[in-house]
Each structure stands twice: as structure tokens, then as C-alpha cells.
Amino acid sequence: MNDNKQNKKKMPRFNMSWIYGVIIIVLFYLFMNGETPTNSKEVNYTKFQEYVEKGYAGDIEVNKDEGTLIMSIKDEYAKEIFPDKKNNIGSRPFVTVEYGSIDQLMDFLEKEKAEQKYTGELTFVQGSSIISQVLINLLPFAILIGIWFFIMKRMSAGGGAGGGIFNVGKSKARLIEKGEGTKITFKDVAGQAGAKQEVQEIVEFLKNPKKFTDLGGKIPKGALLVGPPGTGKTLLAKAVAGEADVPFFSLSGSDFVEMFVGVGASRVRDLFRQAKEKSPCIIFIDEIDAVGRARGKNPAMGGNDERENTLNQLLTEMDGFGTNSGVIILAATNRVDILDKALLRAGRFDRQIHVDLPDLNERKEVFKVHLEPVKIDDTVDIDLLARQTPGFSGADIANVCNEAALIAARHGKKAVSKEDFLSAVDRIIGGLEKKTKVMTKEEKATIALHEAGHATISWFLRYANPLIKVTIVPRGRALGAAWYLPEERQITTKEQMLDEMCATLGGRAAEEVFTGHISSGALNDLERVTKQAYGMIAYLGMSEKLPNLCYYNNDEYNFGKPYSDNTAQLIDDEVKRMISEQYDRAKSLLMEHKDGHAELARILVEKEVIFAEDVEKIFGKRPWTSRTEELLSLNEDSNIGTETLTENSQTITTENEREETNNSTENKEPNNTEN
Numbered sequence: 001m002n003d004n005k006q007n008k009k010k011m012p013r014f015n016m017s018w019i020y021g022v023i024i025i026v027l028f029y030l031f032m033n034g035e036t037p038t039n040s041k042e043v044n045y046t047k048f049q050e051y052v053e054k055g056y057a058g059d060i061e062v063n064k065d066e067g068t069l070i071m072s073i074k075d076e077y078a079k080e081i082f083p084d085k086k087n088n089i090g091s092r093p094f095v096t097v098e099y100g101s102i103d104q105l106m107d108f109l110e111k112e113k114a115e116q117k118y119t120g121e122l123t124f125v126q127g128s129s130i131i132s133q134v135l136i137n138l139l140p141f142a143i144l145i146g147i148w149f150f151i152m153k154r155m156s157a158g159g160g161a162g163g164g165i166f167n168v169g170k171s172k173a174r175l176i177e178k179g180e181g182t183k184i185t186f187k188d189v190a191g192q193a194g195a196k197q198e199v200q201e202i203v204e205f206l207k208n209p210k211k212f213t214d215l216g217g218k219i220p221k222g223a224l225l226v227g228p229p230g231t232g233k234t235l236l237a238k239a240v241a242g243e244a245d246v247p248f249f250s251l252s253g254s255d256f257v258e259m260f261v262g263v264g265a266s267r268v269r270d271l272f273r274q275a276k277e278k279s280p281c282i283i284f285i286d287e288i289d290a291v292g293r294a295r296g297k298n299p300a301m302g303g304n305d306e307r308e309n310t311l312n313q314l315l316t317e318m319d320g321f322g323t324n325s326g327v328i329i330l331a332a333t334n335r336v337d338i339l340d341k342a343l344l345r346a347g348r349f350d351r352q353i354h355v356d357l358p359d360l361n362e363r364k365e366v367f368k369v370h371l372e373p374v375k376i377d378d379t380v381d382i383d384l385l386a387r388q389t390p391g392f393s394g395a396d397i398a399n400v401c402n403e404a405a406l407i408a409a410r411h412g413k414k415a416v417s418k419e420d421f422l423s424a425v426d427r428i429i430g431g432l433e434k435k436t437k438v439m440t441k442e443e444k445a446t447i448a449l450h451e452a453g454h455a456t457i458s459w460f461l462r463y464a465n466p467l468i469k470v471t472i473v474p475r476g477r478a479l480g481a482a483w484y485l486p487e488e489r490q491i492t493t494k495e496q497m498l499d500e501m502c503a504t505l506g507g508r509a510a511e512e513v514f515t516g517h518i519s520s521g522a523l524n525d526l527e528r529v530t531k532q533a534y535g536m537i538a539y540l541g542m543s544e545k546l547p548n549l550c551y552y553n554n555d556e557y558n559f560g561k562p563y564s565d566n567t568a569q570l571i572d573d574e575v576k577r578m579i580s581e582q583y584d585r586a587k588s589l590l591m592e593h594k595d596g597h598a599e600l601a602r603i604l605v606e607k608e609v610i611f612a613e614d615v616e617k618i619f620g621k622r623p624w625t626s627r628t629e630e631l632l633s634l635n636e637d638s639n640i641g642t643e644t645l646t647e648n649s650q651t652i653t654t655e656n657e658r659e660e661t662n663n664s665t666e667n668k669e670p671n672n673t674e675n
Contacts, residue, residue, distance in 0.1 A: 023148070039082050039093045048097040052112050056081065059120040062105070069097050069105070072120070175274070176241055176248040184238040190369040190394070191362025192232060195355045198223065199236055202328055203244045206280050209326065220350040221318060222329040224288075226336045227355030230395030233332035236355065237284045240330065247281040249274070253290030256310045264291070264310030272317040272327075280326030288331040294340045311340060318348045357393055360386055360488060366394050370401040379418040388425060390488055400424045430475040437474040444605060446511060447472045447480045450521055452601040453510025454482040454503060455610075456593055457586050459619055463499035466622075471609045479521060494542045497532065502582040502589075504529050509586035510597065529582075533575040543574045593619065 043051075048071065051057055058072035072094045073081055082093060099105045112118035186196055205212060205219045212219065225233040241248040249271065256264040275281050285291075295308045318329065331349065333339065343349060358366055363386040371382070389397060403424035408416040439447075451470045458464035465484035472480040508522040536542040539552045551562050561568065590597055596618045604610050616622070 024145070039078075040096060041082070042096045045097060045099055048095070048099075049108065051081070051095070052109070052118050055117050057118050057120055060109070060118075060122050062102075062122065062124050063126070064102060064124060065126050067098055067100075069099060070094050071097065174250045175278075176250065183242060184235065185242045186239045188369065189232060189236055189239050190365035191358045192236065192355055193362075195225070195236060195353050196239075198351060198353045199240055199330075200243075202282075202330075203240060206244050206246050206282070206326065206328065209280070219326065220328065221347065222331065222349040223351040223353055224336070224344070224349040225330065225332040225353050225355055227334060228357060228393060229334050230393035231355045231357060232394045233334075233355050234286055235394075237286070237330050237332060240282060241284070244282060247278040249278075249281065249283045250286075251284070252286045253288045253292065256291045256314075257307060264306055265313035268310060268313040268317055275327045281328075283327065283329045285329065285331040287333060288343075289333045289335045289338055292331075292333075292339045292343050294338060311343070315340075315342055315348065357391060358397075360390075363389060363392065363397060366397045367401070370398045374401055374405050375415045377415040377417050380416065380421060381418065384418075385421055385425075388422075388485065390486055396428065399428060403427055426475070430478065430481055432475065434474040439474075439479075443479075444472065445601070446515060446519055447521065448601040448604040449510045449514055449597075450507035450519075451480045451482055452597050452604055453506040453508075453586075453590060455506075455600060455615055456510075456597045456619075457506030457589055458482070458484065458503040459615055459622055460589055460593065461499040461503055462623070463493075463496040464503040465500070467612050467615060469609060469611050470604060470615075472604055473608050478524070494536070497536055497542070498578075498582060501529050501532055501579070502586050505579070505583045505586045506590070509583060510590055513587050513590050514594070514597070529579055530575070533578050534571070537574045537578070538571055543571075543578075545570060545574055 048069075051071070051073075054077075056073055056077040058074050060072075061070045063069065072092060078093045081095065109118060109122060186200065189196060202220065202223060209219060225236060227233055237250075241250070251271070256267050271283065275283055291307060291310050291314065293307065293311075295311060329349070336344075336352070344352070364382055367382045367385055371380075385400075389400065392400070400421065401424075404416050404420040407423050407427075408420040411420075413420070451472055455467055455470045458467050465486040467482065468485050469483045470481075471483075475481060504525050507525055508518060511518050511522070537546060539550055541548040541550055543549075546567070553562055563571075599618050600610065600615065603614060
């Protein structure tokens with residue numbers, strides 16, 4: 001038995017070079033013994049003359065440098081010259097001859113031509129004709145071998161970390177060894193205090209596990225980072241790699257998916273095998289929803305889908321770890337609702353760390369981080385910028401800072417000012433300004449009435465968002481826009497939603513009341529209002545006839561409605577009633593303040609942009625003062641509404657955007673009219 005084991009150990013390991021060698025030998029054999037070889041032989045000058053006199057000669061190629069010639073043989077006489085290869089002569093038989101004098105050769109060939117015994121072509125070459133013939137014959141095989149090596153190299157590049165087609169099942173994870181962490185640390189992650197605290201605990205688990213195990217605690221097996229796009233989930237994982245002094249495996253969920261059956265499961269096994277060898281360590285899987293989608297709910301594939309096999313192997317590997325193996329899995333997704341329930345249970349992903357959109361204070365921290373490399377002047381107020389960007393993610397704020405720098409550079413400035421940041425927010429929220437868009441006077445007047453209607457209604461509603469600016473300059477797809485500064489609140493009451501709905505309908509109401517007709521400019525307003533009304537009635541139970549009922553279903557594969565046809569009709573009726581009530585309310589407010597509305601529309605046609613201060617001069621102080629307006633009034637540096645509009649200067653705009661509460665369909669876009 002021992003001898004057999006030793007013999008097995010001495011056996012050479014399989015290597016791809018064996019296959020390369022076999023293929024080269026086969027090609028050489030085919031070259032030497034192929035079906036269409038080229039036969040040749042060397043003869044003396046006397047024999048050459050005999051062949052020419054008998055009419056065997058085809059074309060003759062003379063090499064003056066070497067004193068040799070090559071004479072091709074006509075096909076019908078080839079069997080007489082090569083009697084031993086009658087059935088395998090080839091496509092171009094020839095003989096090689098050494099001649100003495102070129103003059104004698106030329107005299108002989110001219111004589112034979114005159115007697116019509118030699119009718120072929122005579123050419124002269126330099127260099128080694130034999131070598132050139134060999135190269136010509138070998139060239140096709142060399143090209144085939146080169147193509148084969150190229151294909152094998154490409155297959156090796158896609159076959160895993162080790163290369164080679166037999167390594168296609170190897171893990172594609174990028175390994176950051178201990179001591180080679182990224183330069184990103186928790187200091188580079190602004191805001192997200194709660195998420196950072198939980199992630200820091202995981203790092204502490206790995207650095208000092210005894211601190212927790214002595215008290216009977218167990219190291220968590222996995223933590224899932226959940227949140228909207230751009231909130232910093234991947235950045236948080238990179239900070240973990242920078243802080244934790246342990247090996248770090250980084251890969252994407254799509255790295256497991258391959259066209260070959262069983263490759264995904266094989267890569268999962270290889271990844272966890274490497275992780276156990278490097279323990280303690282961290283595995284980070286970005287966009288895990290690519291492989292972790294709920295099983296059995298893909299209508300396009302069968303139950304034995306390759307993605308499901310990969311997920312099954314991932315579940316098995318996560319559940320197969322020891323209690324304190326020291327391997328922790330971090331994963332990130334913004335679609336936690338579609339993940340398989342088995343993946344989210346305790347014992348696999350023990351924690352779900354929510355990485356939400358930053359609030360006011362967190363946005364200040366994010367601005368400070370992204371403003372470090374930007375040259376700014378004294379006019380930039382970070383507090384003001386943070387208040388003007390509700391609902392912005394960390395990626396959005398980074399985009400604002402970059403866009404502001406680009407705008408300042410475009411205008412030839414040495415530093416980025418507050419105006420550049422306000423223009424950047426305008427650009428990101430509303431789109432590119434189109435001052436060259438052609439509009440008739442009637443269209444411009446209609447748009448002014450529409451936007452003035454939004455401004456008027458919102459001014460006299462208690463819970464409507466504070467007005468910042470109204471413009472009729474086309475921007476993006478919108479012909480005009482009213483910009484507001486919404487308050488950041490965690491819950492929204494029915495009264496607040498109804499006031500917002502009424503303000504949104506103010507544009508369409510103004511068109512009907514003051515022009516007698518309606519236009520297509522209210523498309524965006526009507527779309528938002530309709531979605532909001534259905535959300536209030538069907539999801540939030542804010543209907544008089546359907547109180548305290550929620551028909552929301554989070555199952556994306558549920559194609560049936562969870563209510564009867566009678567209830568559906570009742571929901572439609574309630575939506576119509578709610579929108580009609582707010583529309584009539586808007587028309588009533590406009591008639592009550594029609595003189596102020598007309599003055600507002602006139603100024604808007606003249607200046608194209610009006611601010612909150614212009615509205616205050618017409619209607620007086622707003623009856624309802626919100627906390628946001630109090631904060632704005634305390635900011636002495638803020639010149640919102642008092643800046644002079646020039647061709648190259650714009651003022652701050654802000655998006656009426658905030659996180660939805662309880663799946664309500666609140667507005668997440670600026671109040672604008674689209675064509």
C-alpha cells in the first residue's frame with residue numbers, strides 16, 4: 001500500500017504543455033505525410049537537359065546567387081520522374097539542378113524554345129529559394145498554431161485567477177493581503193454614524209475576538225449593507241478593508257455567474273476554501289442580488305437554473321462555517337426585497353445594516369469631505385448647501401461639487417463660489433438651461449400663468465413647501481419650474497399631503513381660471529398627483545370610504561390585485577373625488593388672490609425668474625412660517641431671491657425630494673411643467 005502511494009506521489013502532474021506538445025507533433029506529422037504533399041528531387045545538369053528536351057519542363061526559376069535552378073514538372077510527366085510515388089505525387093512536383101555557366105544555360109534554353117520543346121516561363125530570383133519554399137509551405141501551419149495559442153490564451157484569461165481553461169471554476173475574487181489594505185478608512189466615510197458603528201464592531205471582532213468570546217458572544221457570520229444607490233455601501237466596505245488588518249476578498253455577485261453549468265457553484269466553493277485558509281478574513285460581495293434572487297420565482301427559467309445552483313452552494317457554505325471560524329461576509333444591495341429568505345435568516349446574514357440617505361447634519365459632513373480637493377472662496381456656505389440638497393445621496397453631493405468646479409472653470413474663475421454651487425444644483429435637478437428654445441408670446445404667457453399658479457397656491461397653504469424660486473426658462477424637458485425647499489420629516493400627515501397636492505394642481509387651475517382653456521403643460525403635475533392619490537388611498541388608508549386599509553404587496557411576482565373589482569371601482573372613485581376637491585380648492589384660492597397672481601405672472605414674463613422675496617412683496621408675509629423658513633431667515637449670507645439675474649449667474653434651486661414613508665408615493669422631483 002505504501003509503495004502504491006509513493007508511486008502515485010511520483011507520478012507527474014497534468015500540465016497544459018502536454019496538450020501543446022501533442023498538437024505540434026500531430027501537425028508536423030500531417031505536414032510530412034499529408035494528403036497533398038509537394039515532391040521534389042535533386043538531379044544533375046545532364047538529366048535536366050534530358051527532361052527539357054523531352055518536354056517535361058514547366059516553369060524554371062533561376063537563382064544566380066547560388067547557381068541553382070528549380071524546374072517544375074508538368075503533371076502528365078510527373079509519374080515518369082517520380083515512379084515510386086505514383087499515387088501521392090502532390091500538387092507541384094519540381095526538381096532542383098546545379099548549373100555551371102549562366103551563359104550556357106541561357107543558350108540551351110533559347111535553343112529549346114526555338115524548337116518548341118520548352119514553352120514555360122523563365123524567372124530569376126535572389127537568395128535561398130529552398131528556404132522560401134519551406135517557409136511558404138510551413139506558413140499555413142504556423143498561422144493555425146498562432147490562432148490556436150491566441151484562443152487558448154483568451155480562454156485562460158476568462159477562466160479564473162490561475163488561468164487556463166481548467167481553472168474556469170476558480171474564484172475571481174480580488175485578494176487584499178494583510179498589511180496591504182486600501183487607503184480608504186472610516187474617516188473618509190462621512191455621516192452614516194449608525195452604519196459605521198456596526199461595521200466597526202465587525203472590524204473589532206476580527207482584531208480582538210477574545211474580548212467578545214470571553215463573554216460568550218459569537219462572531220457574526222455575515223452583514224448585509226442595505227440602502228438606496230449612491231449612499232456609500234461599497235465605500236463602507238472599502239473602509240473596512242482599510243481598517244481591518246486581515247485578508248480581504250472583494251468581488252461582485254455577477255462574478256459567480258457564467259455560461260457553463262456548475263461554474264458558479266464551483267467558484268463559491270473555491271472562494272470559501274481560500275477564505276478558510278486565510279482565516280480570519282473578510283469576504284465582500286457587491287451587488288449580491290445578481291446571485292441571491294429568490295429561488296423558484298424566475299418565470300423565464302426552470303427550477304434547475306444555474307443561478308439557483310450558485311445560490312444553493314452559497315447558502316451551504318455560509319451555513320457550514322464553524323462558530324468562531326473568523327470568516328465574515330459583507331454584502332451590499334439596494335434590492336433587499338428580492339433576495340431569498342434563506343439568505344437573510346439568522347446564522348447567515350446575521351445583521352442588516354441600513355445605509356440611508358444622509359440627513360441635514362450628515363450632508364454637511366459629506367460636503368466637507370468632497371470639498372477638500374476643491375478650491376472654494378469665502379462665499380461658500382456649507383450649511384446653506386446642505387439645506388438646499390434634501391434627498392441627495394453621497395454620490396449626488398459628490399456630483400454637485402464636481403459640477404460646481406466645472407462651471408467655475410468654464411467661466412475662467414480662480415476659485416469656486418456660492419453661485420457656482422447653486423448653478424450646479426440647478427443643473428443636476430432640473431437639467432441644462434435652454435434659453436434659446438423658441439416660444440411664442442402666447443406660450444410664454446401661459447407658462448407664466450401656470451408657474452405663478454403654483455407659487456400663489458403654495459404661498460397660502462400651511463403645509464405646502466416653502467417657495468424658493470419660480471422660472472419660465474426651459475430646463476431639460478420642462479418648460480418652467482417652481483422650486484421649493486421641503487422640510488425633512490420622518491412621517492407625513494394627510495393634511496400635509498393634501499396641501500402639496502393642491503399646490504401641484506395650482507398650475508392647471510390657473511390655466512383654466514384665467515385663460516379659459518387647459519394645455520399639455522400640466523402632464524408632470526397630473527402624473528404626480530394621480531400617483532400620490534392612489535398611494536394615499538390604496539396604501540396608506542387615508543380614504544373616508546376605505547379607511548385603515550393597505551393593499552400594498554411587496555411580492556414582485558404577484559400578478560393579481562389583492563382586492564375585488566368593486567373595491568377597485570371604489571378606489572378609482574375616491575381618487576377622482578380627492579383630486580377634484582383639491583382642484584376646486586386651488587381654483588377658489590386663485591380667485592381669492594387673482595390680482596396678486598396676475599401681477600406675479602406679469603413680473604415672471606418680464607424677468608423670467610422670480611424669488612420668494614418678489615412673492616412676499618405682492619402677497620405680504622406668508623401666513624404660515626415653517627421651521628425651514630426660520631432657518632433660512634437666520635442665514636444672513638443667503639441672498640436667495642435678492643440676487644440680480646444675469647446671463648451667466650443662476651440662483652439656488654432645490655428638488656422636492658425626500659425618502660418615501662411607508663411606501664407612499666410622495667413627490668421626488670421638482671415641481672415643473674413638461675411639454
